Amino acid sequence: MTTADKPTGTNKRQMKSAARLYAVQALFQMEHSSQSLDSVRLEFLDHRFGAIYDGEEMAEGDTGLFQSLLEGAVERQAKIDQMTDRALVAKWPIDRIDPTLRALFRAAGAELTAGSTPPKVVIVEYVDIAKAFFPQGKESKFVNAVLDHMAHEARPEGF
Template identity: 45%
Template structure:
């Protein structure tokens, strides 16, 4: 994985975490971006007894764009996701982490045409796998694939 790809992957994961944090704590977008920039990026992660490894550097501008974009476009993003949920399912019924993953993924698919569809979907499925072992990664894959068909031009 290239360092640019790794830094985008870290930014996506951080964006999902920031969106989750905003939802459960009701803190504002600029506050959460500043918290991540000041206290979470460029840190080492503990992997064992007195052992740590550096996290890949995050693409902080990409992170901030994702978080600000989801917040600014949340009505449209949520509508794009809700259109693809099973009948009688509402976005509010989904786990908060799944909502954050879907929101970041749907935003990226709708607003970052420079990112290939397969890359965006794969990245968010991998994030889902880091949080869930059950059906959620498959659900994220199916939902984002359906959103992509709605928001990306067919070639």
Template identity: 40%
Template sequence: MSNENQLSRAQSRSAARLAAVQALYQKDMEDIGISRLLIEFHEHRLGAEIEDNQYAKADRHFFDDIVMGTDKRRAEIDALIEDNLGEKWSIKRLDKTMLQILRAGCFELLARADVSTATIINEYVDVAHAFFDEAEAKFTNGLLDAAAKKVRV
């Protein structure tokens, strides 16, 4: 694979991760069915232009895998997140967007052995930066790193 193709693949996966977090947030807020949610994102969000903003082309297969896998393994993922929160924290206290970032990141740690731990953590820290300040990005880094130490050898 050429450097240009690798860069393009990395960018489309980054876009897929960001879109997956947005889709998971929407599913949590609206309790929309997965099939309908995926269709909506495929037809109206991934790579679309909305209000003069051009959304990056996202790897649809990768996006679908993250959204469907995170939804399917939600109880397992939430337990992993809960296990890595501080004593005074519970999953219910987390910001809804932060929760989706952590869920998607934990899903990849659990299910995507083809993606390095460092890549997963860095990518979701970048997603956190899109929504939050440095403190929350560091929180994302710390929690995903702790989770990785439990689920990856």
């Protein structure tokens, strides 16, 4: 890759945002179809990143972040789900919430527990993803509250 081919700061942010969105979609697909991590990862990397659907080009994603989120969500799923459960009201354990939100919390939890991205950035990014999936708005407020609780638990030093 030459200097001219390297992504700019804006492009890097867009690629990270796309990777987060793809990770949520991949985690949802894994749960919904019972596909393995490896098969879903390959499908996304080979057929979704930069693919053209109905004349629209899909965004290129940060492949390293995408793979890290998937692997982290799978490896630390029990810990992330427990952290999510503590952030939810007692009558709504994680297995009772919308599967898209469950995938979102797992991807965000993987990023929060990895510790490299500032918690406030993680919250903003995943609230934006929630807005894309649920444009009516109430889910994004719910996601914000749950992720804030999770972030304070996982990374209290980030606040």
